[in-house]
Amino acid sequence: MRIGTWTFSHPVFAAPMAGVTDRPYRRLCKALGAAYAVSEMAASNPRLWESVKTSRRLDHAGEPDPISVQIAGSDPDMMAEAAVFNIRKGARIIDINMGCPVKKVCNQASGSALLRDEGLVARILERVVASCEPLGIPVTLKTRTGWDRQSRNAVRIARLAEDCGIAALTLHGRTRCDLYQGDAEYDTLREVRQAIRIPLIANGDIDSPEKARYVLDYTGADAIMIGRAAQGRPWIFREIAHYLDCGETLPSPSYQELRHCLMAHLEDHYTFYGERTGVRSARKHITWYLSSLPDAAALLARIMTLETTQQQTQALEHWFDEQADDALITGSLAPLH
Numbered sequence: 001m002r003i004g005t006w007t008f009s010h011p012v013f014a015a016p017m018a019g020v021t022d023r024p025y026r027r028l029c030k031a032l033g034a035a036y037a038v039s040e041m042a043a044s045n046p047r048l049w050e051s052v053k054t055s056r057r058l059d060h061a062g063e064p065d066p067i068s069v070q071i072a073g074s075d076p077d078m079m080a081e082a083a084v085f086n087i088r089k090g091a092r093i094i095d096i097n098m099g100c101p102v103k104k105v106c107n108q109a110s111g112s113a114l115l116r117d118e119g120l121v122a123r124i125l126e127r128v129v130a131s132c133e134p135l136g137i138p139v140t141l142k143t144r145t146g147w148d149r150q151s152r153n154a155v156r157i158a159r160l161a162e163d164c165g166i167a168a169l170t171l172h173g174r175t176r177c178d179l180y181q182g183d184a185e186y187d188t189l190r191e192v193r194q195a196i197r198i199p200l201i202a203n204g205d206i207d208s209p210e211k212a213r214y215v216l217d218y219t220g221a222d223a224i225m226i227g228r229a230a231q232g233r234p235w236i237f238r239e240i241a242h243y244l245d246c247g248e249t250l251p252s253p254s255y256q257e258l259r260h261c262l263m264a265h266l267e268d269h270y271t272f273y274g275e276r277t278g279v280r281s282a283r284k285h286i287t288w289y290l291s292s293l294p295d296a297a298a299l300l301a302r303i304m305t306l307e308t309t310q311q312q313t314q315a316l317e318h319w320f321d322e323q324a325d326d327a328l329i330t331g332s333l334a335p336l337h
Contacts, residue, residue, distance in 0.1 A: 001035075001199060001223045003093055003168045004138025006066045008035040010241045011223030012212070014230060015170075015203055016040050016070045016095065016142070018102075023059050024268035025285075029230065030064050032261070033238030036223075037068070038142075041097045044073030044082035056272070058089050066092040070142065072100065074109040076123045080131035087137050093167075094132055096124065098143040098157075101176045112176035115147045121157060125164035138167035142203070145188040148177040158192045158200075166198060170225055173204035180228075186219050193220040201225050207236075209243030216244070232288025234261065255323040262289050263316065270309045279309050286316070293329065 001008045014021065014029040014037035021029075026037040042057045060067045069091040071082045083094045098121065100111030107113075114121050129139050141161050146152035154171060161169055171192055173184030184204030193200050202221035206212050207229035215224055230236050235257075239250050253261070265285065270278040286303050290296040299319045306312050 003036075003066075003140060003199065005136070006036075006093065006138070008223070010035050010244065011201075011216070012237050012241045012244070013037065013201060013223055013225045014237065015225040015227035016097070017227055017231075018100070019284075020231065022056065022269075022272065023061070023063055024265060024272050025234075027063055027268065028234050028261075028265050029237060032234045033241050034226075034230075035237075035241070036066070038093075038095050039067075039069045041070040041072040041100065042082070042086065044071050044075065044078045046078070046081065046085075058086065059272075060090050068093040068095055068140075070095040070097050071128075072097040072105065072110050074114060074120065074124070076120075076127040079124050080127040083128050083131050083137075083139070084135070087132065087135055091137065093138055093140060094128065095140045095142055095170075096128060096166075098141060099170075099172050101144070101174075101179050106176065112144050112147065115143065115153060115157065115176065116151075118153065118156060118160065122160055122164060125161060125166060129165040133165065139165070140168045140170065141166045142170040142172070144172045144174055144176055145185070146175045148175050151175075152188055154188050154192050155195050158196045162196045162198050168199040168201060168222075169196065170201040170203050173202070186215060189215075189219040189221060199223065203227065205229075206240075209240045209249060212240045213244060232285065232291070234265075252329050255320065255329065258289065258329060259316075259320040259323075262286070263313070266309075266313065266316075275309055279307060279312055282309070282312060286312070 001011045012035055014034040016038040018040045021040045029037050040057055042054055067090050069086040073079045097111055098114045105111035132139050145154040158169055171189050173186050173189055189202050199222040201223045202215050202219050203225040206215055206224050206226055212224050235253055242250050266282055269282050273281055283303060287300055302315055
């Protein structure tokens with residue numbers, strides 16, 4: 001699997017998720033087997049580049065290459081400017097967001113709202129590719145199958161992307177109007193794979209090694225991208241990569257392994273965000289890790305009330321001390337949907 005000059009050891013990637021795939025999370029996913037991880041989307045509007053939120057999203061210190069930054073917007077020139085700005089900040093792959101279904105993004109004619117204007121899609125892709133090509137930086141596109149089920153246009157968008165010089169296409173198997181409801185469909189992905197020559201990355205409801213194998217085989221995609229299924233379960237990348245390589249299922253992590261993973265994640269998270277933001281933004285990650293485990297309900301209720309990182313850490317350490325370290329979690333960590 002290649003994107004531009006970058007070659008990946010296996011086809012299991014981490015999807016960009018707003019408010020989730022920050023630098024600590026991407027570093028963790030890569031350490032646990034993700035061959036590639038894309039940042040949460042960064043605004044193309046220059047007025048937002050110096051904001052605290054955007055500055056954090058553009059922080060890649062200590063993250064293994066290739067650094068991939070997703071940009072979002074609807075103005076072709078502004079998107080091209082944002083691509084160059086991020087390249088100067090260390091990006092080695094630029095990803096364009098045309099898949100986000102969130103209302104506040106679509107109301108700005110951005111994200112998956114762009115699928116209703118194929119002419120604008122072409123102008124954005126052409127401008128961004130033209131700005132990145134002289135710098136040797138490949139551009140990828142992440143999108144959905146269409147605006148709604150009556151207007152699926154993924155095949156046309158895919159061909160257009162290939163003609164504009166896009167290096168790889170990630171396709172989520174839902175329309176914008178589907179949001180995250182129902183099941184992702186893969187027939188459209190299969191049609192797209194047959195229509196283009198550039199790499200296709202399949203996305204949507206891939207939550208197990210067996211599902212990953214099925215989607216790759218059915219669609220003919222070159223890689224898969226894992227999003228929500230990795231929330232609180234970042235070891236899913238190594239599980240899928242191992243299964244695709246040899247057909248064997250890795251044993252579930254033990255409580256001791258879970259403890260090490262969560263506490264290391266939190267340490268990096270607290271350092272990145274600082275005390276006040278760190279303790280609040282860590283709550284969702286702790287919930288994802290522990291919500292489906294026995295005897296964790298009382299702990300999670302308490303976590304929501306704690307106001308310092310030290311209190312969070314002490315509460316978690318005490319809870320783990322009460323668990324059997326060698327016990328396996330036996331697949332009980334289900335991703336939240």
